[in-house]
Amino acid sequence: MDERCRVVFFHIGRDVIGGGSKMLLRLLTCIDRSRFDPVLVSQTDDELCKRAREEGVHVEIVPFRGTLDTYNRELLTTSPMTLFATGARIVQFNADVFSHFRRADVIWCKNLRAVLTLLPYVLGTRTPVIWNIGLGFESDGSLTYMNELALWAVDHVFIESDDQAQAVFTEGQYQRYRDEFTTFHKGIDLERFDPDSIEPTIDVGDGLCVGTAASLTPRKGLEYLVEAIPRVLEDHDDVTFFIAGEAPEGHEKYARELRRRVEGLGVGDSVRFLGWVEDMPGYLAGLDVFVLSSLNEGIPGAVREALAMEVPVVATDVGGTSTVVVEGETGTLVSPRSSEEIARGISDLLSDPAGRMERGQRGRDLIATEFSMEGYVDRYEDFILTMM
Template structure:
């Protein structure tokens, strides 16, 4: 083992560059290269891999073959496909052995990543970390797969206890409590800083916005359904929806557009697709709304708060850890269109409330969710794990 701690970050390629990939890129960029040697391992060159390479981070690509490549994302949605991909998983582990063998620590981005490396991490003494990400609730076959993953890894990274209790059964959580470590993902408050846009916000109309994967889990239909009532009170309101569908999710976006058409509010809703300059987008908003059905601690909410935009969000997962009801926004119940309306109107009607809540939101992000704190905690954890395994 050299002076540097070599950490292999295993990420299964995706067509989207979502919040989890953004956060991983920030972590890879910020690790102290004098003490850490990060390597991004993936099955394909996606946007995360390309951006990582552009920042001088080592990237190793070991392709999936046959059934493993064909099923990819479908493996957890239909776990009966797992046996068919079993031989290909063994083949992948054989092909990736030379990369993993050199690791001091193995970090897996999600459950799929853990299960893909299961043959190797089940027999290695190399400490392995399962980063939960959003996670899948332990129902039916997923409960069994979660149990397998818990037995295989040494550490589990989560964003909140609420998230762990949602994803795992009570028995799983109590049995493996010592494996869990809470990491609140960090925000670069120098990048997400409203002061760089002072004087540029338009005042002619109100703008409600959200930034999310265009998928049923984000509850965007409830937000669209709330808009006609909001428009009845304030005509000069636009809803901006940033984001794109995940793999195979274009049909849902079309259904949302049909919903907009049925409400006859096409002139007040814009689907603006993927946003590269998120700080600029957030700076155009008066209120940020995230009506998700489940979450960890949503990165888009933290980014909005860092930009001093008050938030209306559903009280799911660990969202209440960052949205303090009545201080920097409002928490509402999920799957409730009516619950969205009043908090949004209250903020649109009161510019001083929007301002004070926005400022408080940024203070909370700086105190508890800065990228500096996040990176420091990660590096300290890696050092402890490495020292323990020596």
């Protein structure tokens, strides 16, 4: 008999593999298979599922039916009749996935949407259920009730920082359920992100390189980075800006508007849209400064990866970003929606080569101490075993 702890991870797949999916993939591939039997369940065979399968992870695909596809994309904008039909499809989906969850020792839900989708099963099972917040949706309007329902239904809530919990939930929710919150800082594979062994995949000769890596969505605030570019070029005309990332389904218009804005500002020759970048360590190795202009974050994985590669960071002070971007130590914090502050932060770092190197080295030290993948997985494993 297999005495390993069977952890079933429920993930609602999407076209683009974002930071949360990358982190889940690292966990699935690094978890100790002698003690754990990880199973990934998804409604679609997306890129995460394909990569997990290649790494020998057991993957089960149980398709959504009917209106659940609408539910997946437009949970809060559907009509009452559609919501009723969606509820019926949720019940049907829970019946379809029953066989995959009934032998689980622990159930892990990637986000709020996953918890709500499995709600009929979660309410009827004694199996411990983890809600991994990910970014999280702030309790406002109908989301207040959805977050409350999820908090009531699950056993544990995994967050990246206490600040994140207080930002996502109301004060009442935070106080009522704070004993369920457990902080897990996502880990970085320091062997993969090793500045001493990685060759850059971008090259502009003797010029300077500033880059970001983000999905092309309004939440990432990329328009504010674009607006900052002309101001930086006034002080440093030898800078090339790189934007790595794709537009998820439904955000193609935003991506087109970004490109038009770049051309409208007359900086097209200094900006390169790279699309999806597979070799992130190689990309980061070529940067002098990394920028994150997000309006909302947990503790962004892209920032941790940049710091692991000894690249200093200019980032908006949102969510738990200040946990890794320490002002004056590993980078510069700026106000969200402030192109002026972003431009100033970039220019100051570009003007100080010694300071850039020192902050990059401190960033690597911080990641090695607080955010290693090995430590992250060890903590995860120990916590899960306490739930059995």
